[in-house]
Structures are given as structure tokens and as C-alpha cells.
Amino acid sequence: MRPLRTVAGAERIVVVGAGLAGLSAALHLRGNGREVTVLERDRAVGGRVGTHAGPGYEIDNGATVLTMPELISDALAAVGADFTSVDPPLRIHPMTPAYHARFADGSSLDVYSDPDRMVAEVTRVCGPDEARRYLRLRRWLADIFDAEFARFMDANFDSPLDLVGSADAARDLLRLVRLGGFGRLGARVNRKVSDPRLRRIFTFQALYAGVAPARALAVYAAIAHMDTSLGVFSVDGGMRSVARALADALVTAGGTVRLGAEVADLEFEGRRVVAVRTVDGDRHPCDAVVLTPDLPVVDALLPRPRRRPTVASPSAVVLHGTVPTSVTAGWAAGHHHTIDFGSAWEDTFAEITARRGRGRLMRDPSLLITRPALSDPGLLLTRDGVEHEPLSVLAPCPNLDSAPFDWQELACPYSAELCSVLERRGYGGITAGFRIDRVDTPRTWFDRGMIAGSPFGGAHLFRQTGPFRRRNLDPRYPNVVLAGSGTVPGVGVPTVLLSGRLAAERLGVTRPRRTVGGADPGLN
Known part of the structure; x- marks a missing residue:
């Protein structure tokens, strides 16, 4: 068997992006003694595990479902840290049930891991x-x-x-x-x-x-x-606490995280990157670079465009806001995560996955309702003497290649339509009580550089799966390594954490791997 291609002699490494993939790569590299600088364009770490700061509250505006937290432990352990040593401590709890599922026939079912x-x-x-x-x-x-x-x-x-x-x-x-x-x-x-x-x-x-x-x-x-x-696990303070914990461990171990540092370009000598320059004029010399942004951003930084197009996954509309607990007290769905299925199923997927402009909004939507304060009461807030809880509603939808809708015009009426659907399904008072402070649409994701306005990245078609997915080491650029959802192994919190470790291995990091899939001793 041929030895795996790696980048030799890379001691100074710049990681572009402080999402979970970038932070995972940085921790594994720093634990191997490398000099690591992470550049993040936003003013907070997290990437897709981001945060919406509403009036008097914060809520995750990215991934809300956490599985396989042992991969977080692995990244922290690379620099000798754990859940209790980071500041603030990371508190992760198993959710029982993992999900509550509601169906169009009026039945419901709790999904248990046990x-x-x-x-x-x-x-x-x-x-x-x-x-x-x-x-x-x-x-x-x-x-x-x-x-x-x-x-x-x-x-x-x-x-x-x-x-x-x-x-x-x-x-x-x-x-x-x-x-x-x-x-x-x-x-x-x-x-x-x-x-x-x-x-x-x-x-x-x-x-x-x-x-x-x-x-x-x-x-x-x-x-x-x-x-x-x-x-499925919940995190005190929300999923954003995971990224903050990883960043704290990295800085404590001697790594550098620079926020508000948007990358302008890569400086090449021949085919190798020798420095990364930011829009404010800073130059960061390096022996190798790990690129974690979405593929359109990555390709804009590289000299030669990639010819093979990527088919994007469907996108999503997500409503974020708050609702009085006096309203939610009457809901039958009293769980952190509720999947509310419509009666349509095959039709729904056909609508949101159609290609070349044929996509449609779901006529009978299946929705994910997230109520994080049910797992973390510290997220409750009081406004005008009335207790409220944060609430998110996610509706899958076509990406911009599938359906190039004008989301600036569509966002408000579609939000109202989704609330009407939920009202009819038994979420009494949501139409009047849900104060929507933010609506994320495919346009939101597109403006952040995500392919076709999809937060789920490239679809896992056969030709975009495993070794056929975008490689994390391109032979055209011998010291450029990719990590994140656009490369191997793919989309999702566990997979992007893995992608960071795989990127570190491309840079010569080796370490024992623990058995996955079991209980983690650091869980609360």
C-alpha cells in the first residue's frame, strides 16, 4: 500500500477559520508542538456553530444537534485539556429523549438512545x-x-x-x-x-x-x-460553548486566535503558500495553511479555479426569536428537539432536492423545533415582567441553484406561513406570541460564502462521497490542506471535528485513537 501523502517540515501553520474544523485542526497541531495561528473573519469563534444575539438572549444560529462528544474530548486532549479545565467549563448532558417526533395523524413518539x-x-x-x-x-x-x-x-x-x-x-x-x-x-x-x-x-x-x-x-x-x-447531547450555554471551549484550550496551550481577521489572499512562491495576508494588511508567514471556509471562498483564494462543479445540498430557512413560556406551556411538544412531520414525505424531498431551478418550497413541511431552555433553564429571560424562552424553527428548503427565489421579499411571508402551519398543528399562540428577531434564508448562507446558499455544503452523492469528495490535500498546492464540511469526511458536527484531525494528520501529526461510540467520562 502506498504511504499517505503528507506535508513535511511544516512548523508554522496558519489555520483560516475558527469553526469546529479549524479549531480541531489547530488543537491537534498545537498538541504536536506546531506554532499555530487561527485567523477568523468574524468577531466570535464558531463558524457554522454560530450565535444570534437577540435582545436579552443568545441562541445558536447554526447546528443545534450534538452527537459523539468524545470527538470534542479528543481535540481537547491533544493539548492536555478536558471539559473541566477550559474556562468556563464545558458542561454536556445526554438528552432523554433525543427527539420528540410528531406525525400528521396525531400520534407522537419519543426517540430514546437506550x-x-x-x-x-x-x-x-x-x-x-x-x-x-x-x-x-x-x-x-x-x-x-x-x-x-x-x-x-x-x-x-x-x-x-x-x-x-x-x-x-x-x-x-x-x-x-x-x-x-x-x-x-x-x-x-x-x-x-x-x-x-x-x-x-x-x-x-x-x-x-x-x-x-x-x-x-x-x-x-x-x-x-x-x-x-x-x-444526542445538550450543551449548557448552547452549542456555541463548544467552540469557545476549544478556542480557550488552544490559547491556553500557546496557540493564537485572531478575530476580525478576514483573509484577503494567499502569498505563493511557486506552488507553495509562504504567507497569509488579511484585509487589514497583516502578513502571517507560514510553512503550511489549513483552509476551512466553504468551497467558494477556498477556490477564490487559490490561483487556479477547480473545474469540477459541486452539487450542493438543500438549504434551510430558520426562524429565531422568543416566545412567552405561558404560550409554550400549552404545547404538547415539550422537548428540546421536536421533529414535526407533515403528511407528505417523498414529495417533500422531491420539492427541496430538485435540480436546475425546479425546486419548490415544501407544501406540507416537516419542521425542526428547538427549545434549548428546556435543557438549560439559564437561557430563560424576562421581558416586561413576562418570562420568555428562546425558540428556533427550521424548515428545509431548496438551495439557490435549485430555486433562485428572492428571499429578501419572501422571508417575511414565508415565516408567517410557517407559523400558521404550526398553529394548525397544535402550537397554540405561536402566531401572535413568537417574536421573530432573525430569519436566516439561503441568501444568508450565500452571503457568508456557502455554496448555493446551503449550510449543509456539498450533497453526499456517490461522486461526492468518501474518496470521491473534494480531497483535503490538492497535489497542485503541496502545502495547502483543507478541512471542514466541503472536504472529507463531510457535513455535520462529528464529521467536521474529524476533518480537523485528518487535516492535522496530513501535516504529519500522528496520535492514538480511542474507541468511539461509547460514553465519555467527561460528560455530566
């Missing part, structure tokens, strides 16, 4: 026969995850041939084939369980990969395994 509790819940809602089928599905999800994690997710590739470049790799690839990993996710799940409600719960995660369940590769059952078996 198999016994989930069996009891499935028995209650779907009957004992379906509970037995659920256990069969759960075993298959775990087998898919175990077969692919170390070899295909937490791994660098120089070529698709690396999939069979060793006896171990060939064995794991054959195992995935036998498990049906290269079939279609929707079809495989449908064979395991028959209740349409369970089918939705174990396939909606395909949206994270940017593909409809009917078209997604079954290897993305690994995401459902993370979501429904390994556990």
Missing part, C-alpha cells in the same frame, strides 16, 4: 412486532457504522484505490457491501421496519447528507446510528 426504553416506546406506538423489527434495524445501523467509521469516515484518501489498498481496507469494504451499504437507504430501512413513522425517524437524517432517503446511499445509515443509538 434500547430498552426505545423498545417500550415503539411497542406503545407501533406494537410488539414492530419493536422486534426495530431491534433488527438497530443492529444493522450499528453494523454499518462499525464497518465504515474507522476505515472510511475517520480516514484520509489519496485515491479511490485506497479503499482496497490493504487487506484490512478490502475486508471492511466487502463487509459494507454485504451489509447493503451501497444500496439505497430508504429501501434498506423499509425492509427492516414497516411502520411509516419509524421509517421517517430513521431516514430523515439523509437531509444532513443532502440527498433524499430514496436516493441516499445506505452507508449514511451511520448518521441515523449516531442520532438514534449513540445519543
Whole structure:
């Protein structure tokens, strides 16, 4: 097997972007003794794990679902830190249930990571026969995850041939084939369980990969395994606390984080980067650079444009604001995360994943409602003597390539439409009580440099998956390494943390890897 291509002799490294990928890469590099400077254009760390500061409150305006927190522990451990040593301490708690799911027929189901509790819940809602089928599905999800994690997710590739470049790799690839990993996710799940409600719960995660369940590769059952078996976690102070903790650990260990430092260009000598310049005129010499922004921003910094286009995932509209707790007290959905499914399913995905201008808004939307104060009461606020809680509502929608809507005109009426839908579904008082302070749309994401206005990055089509995804080391630029959702292994909090570690490995960092998927000793 050929040795993996790496960058030799890189002691001074500039990381562009202080999102989770950049901070993960920086910690692994700093733990290996490298001189690391992180440049972040915003005034706060976090990237996609960002923050909306409303009047009297803060709320995450990026990822809200945390799985596999042991990957955060790994990044902190690279510099000898842990959850308790950062300032302020990072407090992470398992959520029980992970999700509350509501369906158009009026039924609901709680999703538990514990198999016994989930069996009891499935028995209650779907009957004992379906509970037995659920256990069969759960075993298959775990087998898919175990077969692919170390070899295909937490791994660098120089070529698709690396999939069979060793006896171990060939064995794991054959195992995935036998498990049906290269079939279609929707079809495989449908064979395991028959209740349409369970089918939705174990396939909606395909949206994270940017593909409809009917078209997604079954290897993305690994995401459902993370979501429904390994556990979903809440973070005191919100997901933004994770980025702040990683940045604190890096600075404490001697790394540098510069905020408000937007990169203007890269200085090349031949094909190698020798310095990074910011818009305010600062020059940062380096032996290598790690680029974590979205691919349009990355490609604008590199001398030669990439010819192969990237197909983007669907996008999302997200409403952020507050609502009186006297209103939410009457809601049946009293959970941190509620997935409110419409009656349409296949049609919904067809609408938001259509190509070349044929995309449509969901006629019968499935929505994610996030109420973080239910896990962290410290987020409650009082306004004019009335207690309020922060609230976010996420509606998947087409990206700007799929549907080039004028979101400046559409944002307000579509927000009102979503509130009307929720009012009809039992969220009484939301139309009048939800004070919407911010609406993120595909235009928001596009203005931040995200491909086609999608916060989910490149869709995980077969030709954009694993070794076929944008490589994190481009042979045209021998000391430029990529990290983040645009490169391997892909989109999501666990995967971008992994991408940071993989980028560090491209720069010669090696370290033992712990077993993933179990309880973390640092959890509260």
C-alpha cells in the first residue's frame, strides 16, 4: 500500500477559520508542538456553530444537534485539556429523549438512545412486532457504522484505490457491501421496519447528507446510528460553548486566535503558500495553511479555479426569536428537539432536492423545533415582567441553484406561513406570541460564502462521497490542506471535528485513537 501523502517540515501553520474544523485542526497541531495561528473573519469563534444575539438572549444560529462528544474530548486532549479545565467549563448532558417526533395523524413518539426504553416506546406506538423489527434495524445501523467509521469516515484518501489498498481496507469494504451499504437507504430501512413513522425517524437524517432517503446511499445509515443509538447531547450555554471551549484550550496551550481577521489572499512562491495576508494588511508567514471556509471562498483564494462543479445540498430557512413560556406551556411538544412531520414525505424531498431551478418550497413541511431552555433553564429571560424562552424553527428548503427565489421579499411571508402551519398543528399562540428577531434564508448562507446558499455544503452523492469528495490535500498546492464540511469526511458536527484531525494528520501529526461510540467520562 502506498504511504499517505503528507506535508513535511511544516512548523508554522496558519489555520483560516475558527469553526469546529479549524479549531480541531489547530488543537491537534498545537498538541504536536506546531506554532499555530487561527485567523477568523468574524468577531466570535464558531463558524457554522454560530450565535444570534437577540435582545436579552443568545441562541445558536447554526447546528443545534450534538452527537459523539468524545470527538470534542479528543481535540481537547491533544493539548492536555478536558471539559473541566477550559474556562468556563464545558458542561454536556445526554438528552432523554433525543427527539420528540410528531406525525400528521396525531400520534407522537419519543426517540430514546437506550434500547430498552426505545423498545417500550415503539411497542406503545407501533406494537410488539414492530419493536422486534426495530431491534433488527438497530443492529444493522450499528453494523454499518462499525464497518465504515474507522476505515472510511475517520480516514484520509489519496485515491479511490485506497479503499482496497490493504487487506484490512478490502475486508471492511466487502463487509459494507454485504451489509447493503451501497444500496439505497430508504429501501434498506423499509425492509427492516414497516411502520411509516419509524421509517421517517430513521431516514430523515439523509437531509444532513443532502440527498433524499430514496436516493441516499445506505452507508449514511451511520448518521441515523449516531442520532438514534449513540445519543444526542445538550450543551449548557448552547452549542456555541463548544467552540469557545476549544478556542480557550488552544490559547491556553500557546496557540493564537485572531478575530476580525478576514483573509484577503494567499502569498505563493511557486506552488507553495509562504504567507497569509488579511484585509487589514497583516502578513502571517507560514510553512503550511489549513483552509476551512466553504468551497467558494477556498477556490477564490487559490490561483487556479477547480473545474469540477459541486452539487450542493438543500438549504434551510430558520426562524429565531422568543416566545412567552405561558404560550409554550400549552404545547404538547415539550422537548428540546421536536421533529414535526407533515403528511407528505417523498414529495417533500422531491420539492427541496430538485435540480436546475425546479425546486419548490415544501407544501406540507416537516419542521425542526428547538427549545434549548428546556435543557438549560439559564437561557430563560424576562421581558416586561413576562418570562420568555428562546425558540428556533427550521424548515428545509431548496438551495439557490435549485430555486433562485428572492428571499429578501419572501422571508417575511414565508415565516408567517410557517407559523400558521404550526398553529394548525397544535402550537397554540405561536402566531401572535413568537417574536421573530432573525430569519436566516439561503441568501444568508450565500452571503457568508456557502455554496448555493446551503449550510449543509456539498450533497453526499456517490461522486461526492468518501474518496470521491473534494480531497483535503490538492497535489497542485503541496502545502495547502483543507478541512471542514466541503472536504472529507463531510457535513455535520462529528464529521467536521474529524476533518480537523485528518487535516492535522496530513501535516504529519500522528496520535492514538480511542474507541468511539461509547460514553465519555467527561460528560455530566
